[in-house]
Amino acid sequence: MTGTRTGRVAVVTGAGRGLGRAHALALAAAGVRVVVNDLGTGPGGEGGSADPARSVADEITGLGGEAVAHRGDIATTGGAASLVATALDAYGRLDALVNNAGFLRDRMLVNLDEDDWDAVVHVHLKGHFLPLRHAAAHWRAETKAGRTPEARVVNTTSGAGLLGSVGQANYAAAKAGVVALTLVAAAELARYGVRANAVAPAARTRMTERTFAATMTAPESGFDAMAPENVSPLVVWLASADSAGVTGRVFEAEGGRITVMEGWRRGPTTEKAERWAPEEVGEEVRGLLRRAREAEPVYGAPRPS
Template sequence: MICEDRVVIVTGGARGLGRAHAWEFARQGAAVVVNDIGVQLDGSGGDGSAAAEVAAEIRELGGQAEVHGADVADWEQAQELVQFAVQRFGRLDVLVNNAGFVRDRMFVNLAEEEWDQVIRVHLKGHAATMRHAAQHWRDRSKAGEPVQARIINTTSGAGLLGSVGQSNYAAAKAGIIALTLNTAAELARYGVTVNAIAPSARTRMTETVFADMMAQPEQGFDEMAPENVSPLVAWLGSVESGEVTGRVFEVAGGDITLATGWTRGPSRDAGRRWEAGELGPVVSELLAKAPVPDPVHGT
């Protein structure tokens, strides 16, 4: 019960990873707001019945859960989502940003609409909820109330390394990493930590792209089960994780990896302006001293 009496919003909480997160937080004693507008994998349609089902199941087992159907990438609706949690449960402690969909396409065939929609739901959908949750926590902090708030964002291996056929998705997920790092620095003064996970799990978004990897085993440990990711998310949402912020964790099965991100590598300083013609050997020297980057997914 490491999240007992905590109030949590889980976006995209009706299926896959979001559903697993909602269940784990409820199991750990939290009150959960299940947010989902019920769109299809490509973002079309809308049906809130799956989110209502998750909340009803949690309540049937003695937990606390409510449903809110905000479009998280709409600034005002994101604000209404945060206000709903505060009005229903008295405050907000944890925001788990998980909502998203894909419009996969090789970059040379990518339409403007496919770029805009994926950037909107993933990157703006994180920023909008974070902005209004941050204001709630800042107001509480300035009023003298101790705040132990947590944001857990969802990036991916595509955001860390890139992924062939997913330039829009990879760019959005890389942006989420930068957003995580920046807000972790800005919000620490208010008692807020901000971290991100890059999960590998069987969901609607992954089972069609990585079908062979995502097949469910007939027996034994299911390494791709979404439920494998949720314990770390719940821990990051707990009071216990207060010293951890601005970090990205890859989670796959029983493996947790801390992603170290960009760091400054080897350098050469001429003490003057370089001449373009002399830079070939300099760049070769820097590349030889630097570690070889991991390849883009799909190459």
């Protein structure tokens, strides 16, 4: 690891593989001590490990960094509480929470059953809320004790959550919820020294390389724009004390591109001092739409001719 010790501590959920692993390694390289969370189920993580959290933690320590593994289910109260407790027990502090854990169960809307909906919303949305809830409680207690932290939250949304994505209604809804959660956290937790932002990454992971195989394949040479490591520098910076003043923002990150997303804001408006009649509304709305910007297309939807 080339980074100098910062004294800061970060937890990264879903850090046994893909984007989470890349974030954990990049944070450690920047001198951050890392709690590597991964539930560790399935066929194994990077390098075929059946305990991906331990594998990544060992990889970090082997490179001269500091890391501990956490294998709890962060979409449960007990797992999220133990995640924060692991950081405090190991290092005595918590400075940054990087919420990354998630998975897909893609179906077209008419084929999407309740179990697929519940599972994805549970992991992505509840799996963001509960670690944030327990971390925020710690930071509030620190502030009340006169030790206001420079705390950071980096949540993971998606282009699907920002623009929609055909075949991913459950995932898109959960990721849209992550954006709203981020905005509320930024507003409510500022008094406790917390800055909260979200990143919408485009990168090759176990989820995307199957769903978007054509665009995720690594090139034979040159810059690999879809490598998950490309997203991590933004995450590292947002998790650092240097990002003070940046909160309630959503960023897209893909390859060498970083974009500030400009979300819902009031556009063209019409108003009168009485209730509209239904027969009046159509003409007024069409007039508003003529003055409004065109909506961004949903991922996977046919382009208008």
